[in-house]
Amino acid sequence: MNFLTDEENERYQRQIVLKSIGKEGQELLKKSRVAIVGLGGLGSISAMYLASMGVGFIRLIDKDVVEVSNLQRQILYTVHDLASPKVEVAKSRLEAMNPYCKVEPLSVFVSPKNIKEIVEGVDLVIDGLDSFSSRFVVNKACVQKNIPYVFGGVLGTLGNTSTFIPYDDSPCLECIFSKVRDEELETTETAGVHPSIIGIISCIQISEAVRIITGKKPLLKGKLLFGDLENLDFQSIEIVKNPSCPTCSKKRP
Amino acid sequence: MSINVKFFAIFRDLLGLKELQLEAGSKENLKLIDLLESLFQRFGEDFRSKILENGNIRPKVNIMINGRNIKFLDGVNSTLKDGDIVAIFPPVAGG
Numbered sequence: 001m002n003f004l005t006d007e008e009n010e011r012y013q014r015q016i017v018l019k020s021i022g023k024e025g026q027e028l029l030k031k032s033r034v035a036i037v038g039l040g041g042l043g044s045i046s047a048m049y050l051a052s053m054g055v056g057f058i059r060l061i062d063k064d065v066v067e068v069s070n071l072q073r074q075i076l077y078t079v080h081d082l083a084s085p086k087v088e089v090a091k092s093r094l095e096a097m098n099p100y101c102k103v104e105p106l107s108v109f110v111s112p113k114n115i116k117e118i119v120e121g122v123d124l125v126i127d128g129l130d131s132f133s134s135r136f137v138v139n140k141a142c143v144q145k146n147i148p149y150v151f152g153g154v155l156g157t158l159g160n161t162s163t164f165i166p167y168d169d170s171p172c173l174e175c176i177f178s179k180v181r182d183e184e185l186e187t188t189e190t191a192g193v194h195p196s197i198i199g200i201i202s203c204i205q206i207s208e209a210v211r212i213i214t215g216k217k218p219l220l221k222g223k224l225l226f227g228d229l230e231n232l233d234f235q236s237i238e239i240v241k242n243p244s245c246p247t248c249s250k251k252r253p
Numbered sequence: 254m255s256i257n258v259k260f261f262a263i264f265r266d267l268l269g270l271k272e273l274q275l276e277a278g279s280k281e282n283l284k285l286i287d288l289l290e291s292l293f294q295r296f297g298e299d300f301r302s303k304i305l306e307n308g309n310i311r312p313k314v315n316i317m318i319n320g321r322n323i324k325f326l327d328g329v330n331s332t333l334k335d336g337d338i339v340a341i342f343p344p345v346a347g348g
Contacts, residue, residue, distance in 0.1 A: 042348045130348040153345040158262045160345050177315065178324050180344045184312035188347040222320075226261045226342065233271065237259065237340045240320040 008100060012054050025214035026054060032213045033057040035122040037110055037138055039086045042152050043128025044076040045202035050209065051094040051101040058101060060087045061118050063109045073195040110134040115141045124148040124212055126205055131182045139173035142166055143248045150208050152201045155186060157194045157229035159201035163208045163218040170221045171239050174247040197229050254279060254335040256288060261342035267303060268296055286329040315342050
């Protein structure tokens with residue numbers, strides 16, 4: 001069932017020849033199930049690349065409709081999509097890009113009430129959200145269900161990303177950003193965001209996701225990477241599990 | 254005693270440097286607030302106002318000591334020891 005057809009072999013040839021993916025990795029991608037929470041700038045790019053690369057199932061979660069101010073950076077959408085639900089537009093675009101990828105649209109806001117449905121049956125979650133409160137909901141569910149969570153956040157010319165692996169004693173999002181309140185933070189609406197940093201951060205998230213799916217060690221486990229277009233200096237810091245974290249401390253690998 | 258302080262994003266822009274090796278003499282029980290005060294003396298009140306609000310760390314500031322959020326340690330009273338790495342950065346939430 002998961003073996004590749006001749007057409008798939010041809011479609012994915014440029015990545016099957018990569019030592020880090022290979023035929024076995026490609027079959028694992030085909031078998032994999034990924035949830036992308038948030039279909040803004042980050043989520044757009046993650047969705048397009050993961051669908052193109054041959055992830056077999058992608059669940060898309062976003063309640064918003066396409067607005068004109070999205071189009072500068074959310075490259076899944078066009079002027080023809082204005083006022084349409086993002087997840088529906090994304091589903092038809094992604095399935096046109098790669099009919100081998102099955103896309104499930106969930107037009108909902110992430111909340112504790114629906115998070116079980118959002119992460120049900122997926123191998124990993126890619127972050128494209130725009131608030132810490134919704135990320136904490138996703139993070140908690142991922143910790144409880146042992147699902148890797150690839151975090152990304154951007155603002156202005158700055159981005160940060162990390163990979164949280166709940167079953168491997170790495171820290172969780174809450175260990176690092178506990179008690180951050182969204183109302184205290186700037187948003188892309190007030191501070192702006194450069195599309196280039198979105199591309200860089202989301203592509204690092206994609207690389208981490210593919211590493212996890214193909215059985216490689218993610219490179220940002222236990223690290224938080226910062227990048228800034230203003231100096232093009234990319235630097236990571238070590239991050240460790242907090243023994244008193246309210247979300248992950250009671251859990252042992 | 255030597256502490257490595259790393260600055261990211263607006264803090265790096267404000268100070269014009271990405272890290273600093275602070276020599277803190279042989280003081281025992283050095284606390285984070287002592288280190289911050291020496292940074293404020295060196296870099297001025299503007300830097301203080303970006304970090305502290307009524308004596309507490311501002312919500313827009315995340316500080317880690319050796320990869321641990323100080324909110325899970327003792328906040329500004331967290332103790333530092335020789336060789337510690339302190340990272341100061343803003344939470345970045347956009348998507």
